Amino acid sequence: MNTYAIDLSLKPTTFDLWHVCLAGTVALLSLILIVLLLSLVIGQIRCRKKSASLQAPPAPEPVVKIVEVEKLVQAPAPEPVVLKEATPDAALQLLGLLQKEARFIDFIKEDIAAFSDADIGVAARVVHEGCNKAINEHFTLATVRNEQEGSKITLPQGFDAAAVRLTGNIVGAAPFTGTLVHKGWQVIGIRLPKLTAGHNAAIVAPAEVEL
Amino acid sequence: MSDLPDHMQPEEDVVPESGNSPAQSVTAEYPQDGKRFSVGIDLGTTHCVLSYADLDNIDDEAFLPQIMAIPQLTSPGLVEEKHQLPSFLYLAHEAELAEDSTSLPWVAKPDYLLGEIARNLGSKTPIRLVSSAKSWLCHAGVDCKAPILPAEAPDEVKRVSPFLATTAYLQHLRDAWQSLHPNAPLDQQDVVITVPASFDPAARELTVEAARAVGLGQAILLEEPQAALYSWIEKSHGDWRKHAEVGDIILVIDIGGGTTDLSLIAVTEKDGNLELTRVAVGDHILLGGDNMDLALAYTVKAKLEKDGKRLEPWQIQALTHSCRDAKEKIFNNSEVDNIPLVVASRGSSLIGGTLRTELTRDEVSRVLVEGFLPQVAVSDRPVSRPRTGLRTAGLPYAQDAAITRHLAAFLSKQQGATDELKDINLPEHASFLHPTAVLFNGGVLKAEALAERLMDVLNSWLSAEQAPEARLLAGADLDLAVARGAAYYGYVRKGKGVRIKGGTAASYYVGIESAMPAVPGMAPEIQALCIAPFGMEEGTQQELPDDEFGLVIGEPVRFRFFASHTRREDKVGTRLDYWTNDELDELDEIEITLPEEGRRPGEVVPVHLCAAVTEVGTLELQAVSQKDQSRWKIEFDVRAG
Numbered sequence: 035m036n037t038y039a040i041d042l043s044l045k046p047t048t049f050d051l052w053h054v055c056l057a058g059t060v061a062l063l064s065l066i067l068i069v070l071l072l073s074l075v076i077g078q079i080r081c082r083k084k085s086a087s088l089q090a091p092p093a094p095e096p097v098v099k100i101v102e103v104e105k106l107v108q109a110p111a112p113e114p115v116v117l118k119e120a121t122p123d124a125a126l127q128l129l130g131l132l133q134k135e136a137r138f139i140d141f142i143k144e145d146i147a148a149f150s151d152a153d154i155g156v157a158a159r160v161v162h163e164g165c166n167k168a169i170n171e172h173f174t175l176a177t178v179r180n181e182q183e184g185s186k187i188t189l190p191q192g193f194d195a196a197a198v199r200l201t202g203n204i205v206g207a208a209p210f211t212g213t214l215v216h217k218g219w220q221v222i223g224i225r226l227p228k229l230t231a232g233h234n235a236a237i238v239a240p241a242e243v244e245l
Numbered sequence: 246m247s248d249l250p251d252h253m254q255p256e257e258d259v260v261p262e263s264g265n266s267p268a269q270s271v272t273a274e275y276p277q278d279g280k281r282f283s284v285g286i287d288l289g290t291t292h293c294v295l296s297y298a299d300l301d302n303i304d305d306e307a308f309l310p311q312i313m314a315i316p317q318l319t320s321p322g323l324v325e326e327k328h329q330l331p332s333f334l335y336l337a338h339e340a341e342l343a344e345d346s347t348s349l350p351w352v353a354k355p356d357y358l359l360g361e362i363a364r365n366l367g368s369k370t371p372i373r374l375v376s377s378a379k380s381w382l383c384h385a386g387v388d389c390k391a392p393i394l395p396a397e398a399p400d401e402v403k404r405v406s407p408f409l410a411t412t413a414y415l416q417h418l419r420d421a422w423q424s425l426h427p428n429a430p431l432d433q434q435d436v437v438i439t440v441p442a443s444f445d446p447a448a449r450e451l452t453v454e455a456a457r458a459v460g461l462g463q464a465i466l467l468e469e470p471q472a473a474l475y476s477w478i479e480k481s482h483g484d485w486r487k488h489a490e491v492g493d494i495i496l497v498i499d500i501g502g503g504t505t506d507l508s509l510i511a512v513t514e515k516d517g518n519l520e521l522t523r524v525a526v527g528d529h530i531l532l533g534g535d536n537m538d539l540a541l542a543y544t545v546k547a548k549l550e551k552d553g554k555r556l557e558p559w560q561i562q563a564l565t566h567s568c569r570d571a572k573e574k575i576f577n578n579s580e581v582d583n584i585p586l587v588v589a590s591r592g593s594s595l596i597g598g599t600l601r602t603e604l605t606r607d608e609v610s611r612v613l614v615e616g617f618l619p620q621v622a623v624s625d626r627p628v629s630r631p632r633t634g635l636r637t638a639g640l641p642y643a644q645d646a647a648i649t650r651h652l653a654a655f656l657s658k659q660q661g662a663t664d665e666l667k668d669i670n671l672p673e674h675a676s677f678l679h680p681t682a683v684l685f686n687g688g689v690l691k692a693e694a695l696a697e698r699l700m701d702v703l704n705s706w707l708s709a710e711q712a713p714e715a716r717l718l719a720g721a722d723l724d725l726a727v728a729r730g731a732a733y734y735g736y737v738r739k740g741k742g743v744r745i746k747g748g749t750a751a752s753y754y755v756g757i758e759s760a761m762p763a764v765p766g767m768a769p770e771i772q773a774l775c776i777a778p779f780g781m782e783e784g785t786q787q788e789l790p791d792d793e794f795g796l797v798i799g800e801p802v803r804f805r806f807f808a809s810h811t812r813r814e815d816k817v818g819t820r821l822d823y824w825t826n827d828e829l830d831e832l833d834e835i836e837i838t839l840p841e842e843g844r845r846p847g848e849v850v851p852v853h854l855c856a857a858v859t860e861v862g863t864l865e866l867q868a869v870s871q872k873d874q875s876r877w878k879i880e881f882d883v884r885a886g
Contacts, residue, residue: 123359127323134320140595159597160589163570200787225326231343232321 037199051146107135119205126235127226133239140239187214268823281738282426282434283733284465285472286418288411288452290379290704291502291535292329293411295418295757296728298736300435308479310732311727315421317360327361328725330417334375334394334410335363336402351420357413358406368562372398377503378410380640383448384528388835410457419459432460435735439727441506442468442526442750446831446864447773447881453863467734469727470497470508471745471810472524473686475720476730478743485743486519488718489682494524495718496680498652498699500689505530505648506657509678510745513668522827523747525662525810527655532643536687540646541568541604543587544612549602560600563588566849571604572613576692582606593822605617610694617646618698623653623677623706649702653677656706658811658827665813675710684718693725748780749858756805772806773829775819777856777864786857787817788869793853796868799846801838806881807831817856830836837868837879854879 050094109241132138141161169175177196180234189198191208197218200210281301287294298310321342337347349355358366365539367374373864375394382389392404405413406622415438422431438461449466456464467475474497478485488496493512499505504683507527514518542565546556548770554565564586571584583605590598627645656677663669663678671679683700690696696717704714722729737744754773776789796802807829809815821829839850852868855876859865865880 043339119785137589144594144596146596153596153599156587156601157589157600158583159585159587160595160599163587196712227319227323228316228350230318230322230324230348232343232348235322236342239593239656 039174106160107218118204122228123229123235126238127229128172130235130238131168132165135168136161138165155228172227174219174223179214181214183217183218185214186211248590253316254298254582258581259671260383276849281429283732284422284431284434284436284736285728285735286438287469287472287725287728287731288414288416288438288440289640289727290377290504290533291332293332293418294329294725294728295422296732297434297724298732299770300739306735308733310479310796312728313422313425315360316350316424317417317421318347318349318358318362320362320365321361325361326348330360330414330421331364332359332376332379333360333367333416334405334413335366335370336373336375336398336405338373338745341366345350349420350769351424357414359417369507369559371395374621375405375410375686377640378407379441380413380503380529380531380539380748381407383444384453384640389447389451408451408455411452412458415455415461418460419461427511435738436461436464437467437472437655437731437734438464439467439469439472439502441529441729441859442470442523443506443529444468446753447833449863450881453861460835464571465470465738465860467731468523469506469509469527470499470526470684470686470725471747472511472730473499473721473734474510474521474684474745475737476726477684477718478723479729479733480720489519490548491519492670493681494663494678495670495682495684496520496656496703497684497686497688497713498690501533501687502689503531503533504689505532505643505651507557507652508699509662509680511663511669511844512690515667519743520665521745523741523745523750524666525655525659526543527651527786528810530643531640532617532646532648533687536646537617537781538565538572540612540616541565541572541609544608545602545604546566546854549600550571550658552715554600556600559591560588566742568604572609575604575609580772583803584813597878601828613692614694614698617650618695618702620698620705621649621701623648623657625652627651627675635642650796652699652703653706656680661811661813671710675712676758677706677710678716679707679710679712681713681719683715685721686726686739688724707788715860738739746782748778748782749864750779751808751810752779752812752819753777753856753864754805754807754809754852770822771805773821773824775815775817776814776854777815777858778816778845779809781856781858784859784860786855788855789817789853791853793851793871794868795849796837796839796852798839798848798850799841801836803834803836804879805831833881834868835879835881837877852877 052059096230129139133140137157137160139155179187188211189200189210193208193210199214202212204210281299282297283300285296287296295313295315296310297313298308302429312328312870313592314328315330316324316326317330319325319327319427321618345353347355347358357363367376372395378394381387387393387407389407390409392406392409394404394407394410398404403458404481419431424473425630436456438452447666452466453464454463462691472497481488489512491512491514493508497506497510499506501505501538505527509524509525511522511524513522529770540741542561546561546565546570549556567586571586575586576580583603585601585603588600589595592598627643627647627650629644641790659678660671660675661678663671680703683703685696685699690699700715707714733742736742749793752775756771757774762767774789777787782789809824809829811828815821844850851871851883853866853871855869857865857867864881867876869876
C-alpha cells in the first residue's frame, strides 16, 4: 500500500502540463468572478437610478437568481418577471362543483380498466351531463373564431397571438393565411359562487353518513 | 308561480346592477324617501322571483323590468346569485353544518336556511324540509300561525308555521334587495306581491301580514293570472290592442310547480277605450309540474321493478330529477325519441353501481299528455273519491290529475260569468263559457306538446258548439311573467297603461240561524246573508245597516263564513235559504271578540256588519256599533280549534 506524506517545504522544480492547466483555470475563474462582481455593481447602480427616478419600492426581491443577473448583462434593465400565482381556492371550488354536479373526482379516481365500455359509457353520461350543467351554469363560453373549422382564414398584422396560435410552416410576415384547425374557446362570463368564511374549499366532496 | 329548471341560464340583459353602480350615484340626487322602483314579488309555491323597474322615468316605451339575482346559499359555504329563490326552508340540526358555513352577504348566521341549499339538503333529509308553505296558507282547517311544518318531522325538530315560512322568504328577498340597493330601502318602494287568484280572504290577509312583519307594510296584492296578463301587455309595448278586441274572453291558464290557477278576463269597451275585467277565478287546484315529474319517475320505477330491480327512496328522488331533465329534452327536440336515464350510486364508485334505464317519447306522452291533459268532453268533471275517514295531516292535493277536467268544470261553472257585460254575447246553446283567447303561464306550459294538447282540447269543445277556435296570445315569458307583471302593475297604479278591473273574486256570506221553531234532532236551518258582493273594488266598502246582530261583550262570537264564485247578482243583505254545493263554498269560521272597554262583561251590544276591500287588496269585515259608531275588526284567521 502506498503512503502519501505531506511536506509543505517541497517546491516543484518543473512545470508540467497539469500545473499549467491548473494555473489557467485559476486565472479564468478569477476573471469570471471579476466580471460577475462588476456586472452586479453596475446593475445595482442602474437599479438605484431607476427606483430613485420612480420614487418607488425598495430594492427588488432578495438576490434574484444568478441566471437573471446574467440576463442583465445582455439586455440592460429588463422588467422583473412576475409570474401570477394561481389562487388555489378557485381551482378547488371548480373541482367541488364538478364533483357535486358530475361526480368528476369519483370518475377520475376510479380504475376503469376492469369495466366494459358499456359500463363506462353509462357513467360517462352522468359525468358529461353534470359537467355540462356545471360549466354552463358558471361560465359563458364562446368560440375564439366563428369561421368553420377547416376553412381558410387570414390573420392581419398585429393579431392577438394569445388568442390564435400559429403552427406549421411559420415563415414570412403578416398577414398570414392558413387553415383553421380548431376554432378555440374563450370564457366571456364567469359566475363562481362566493365562499363563506368557514368554508373549507379543500373538501371537494364531504363524506356522507346516513343516520 | 314559476317552475324553472335548475340549469336555467341568466340572460345578460337582466343581470342586476351591482351594489355600487347607478343605484348609489342616482340616490345622491334624490331624497332618501323618494320612491324610485316598482318592485314585483312573485311569492310562488316552489319559487320566488323579484322583478323591479325604475319609476323615475315613467315612459311607456322605456318600461324595462329587471329580474333581481338573489344571493342565496346553494350548498354549505357557497353563495350564488340566482334569479329564483326556491321556496323551501330547511331546519338544520345544530351539528349538521360547520361553523360559519351558512353566512349570507347580509347576515353571518341566518335563522333558517332557505333557497337552493334548503332544497338540496332537504332532498336527502326530508324530515327537516318545509315546502309548499304557500299552499298551507289557504288550507282550510289548519292554524297557519301554529308550528306544524314539516308535517312529518319527528318531535325533536322545532317546527315552524306556514306563516313564518312565508315571512322568512319575504325577509330573504328584502335583505337581498337591501344588500344590492343599499340606498333604496325596499320599504320605501312600491311593492306588489302576487297571490293565487284562488286565495281566500284569510290567506290574503296572512300574506299581507307576513309582508308587514318584515316591514313591507306598503305592499299590495295582485292576483297571479292578472300579473301574467299585465306582463303580456307590457311585453307587447302597446301592441296588445291589436291582439285583443272587444268581446274577447281571455282564459289565463297558469300551471306552476305545485298549483294550477285559472282566471277569465273579459275585454270590453268604454268611451272608445278597451277595458279589461277579471270576471272569474277558479278553485285552488294543488296540481302542477312537480306532479308530472313524480308521475314519470314512478313510471320508470315500475319499469325497473319489472326487471327485478328494487329502488330505494333516494334513487326515486334522483330519478325524479333526471326525469324532469329528460322530459324537457324530449319535449324540446322532436327528433329525440328516447333519453337514457342514469341514477348514479351514492358511494364514490361511479361505474359499478350505476343504474341505467331510459325514458321514451311514448312514455312521456302517455303519462303526461294523456294522464294530465286527456282529451275529455266539456261535460266531464274531475273524479273525486270520497276522502277516507282518517287522513294524515297533509295538503288537500287534487285527486284527479286531469287538468283538462278541472278546466271543463271551471268553464261550465262560470258559464254565466259575463252575463252582465253587454259587449260579450254567448250563444244561447252554449254549455260553457267560450273563451276566445288563451294566455299561458307557468314553466310546465313551455313544453309545446302540452301547450298544443291543451289548445286542442279547448278548441274541440269550442268547435263542438260551433264557436270559433280560441287563439293563443303569444310572447309570454312563462317563468318570470308573474314577477314582471307585478312590477308593471306598480307602474299601472301610477296612472299609466291599462288597468284590469277586478275587485273581489267572490261574493261573501255569513251563516245565520233562521228564526223558526226548534225541531228536536234537527240542526237549525242556516241562512246565508250576503255581506260583500262579487267584484267589490279596492278601496270601497259596503254596509249592512238593517240586520242587527247582538254581540256579547268579552266573549268570542263565531260565524260560519261562505264564499261564492258564481253568484254575481247577490247584493249586500241578500238572504239565501237554499243553495247547492256548487254555489257556495264554506270557508273557515270568522270570529269577533268585543273588548270590554268600560262595558259590562255579558252585556249584549247591537251591531251591524260592514265589509270593505282595502287598497291593499284584502277583505276587511267590521262590526259597527249602532249607538256610538265604534268599530271592531272581525278576524279571519281563527283556524285553530
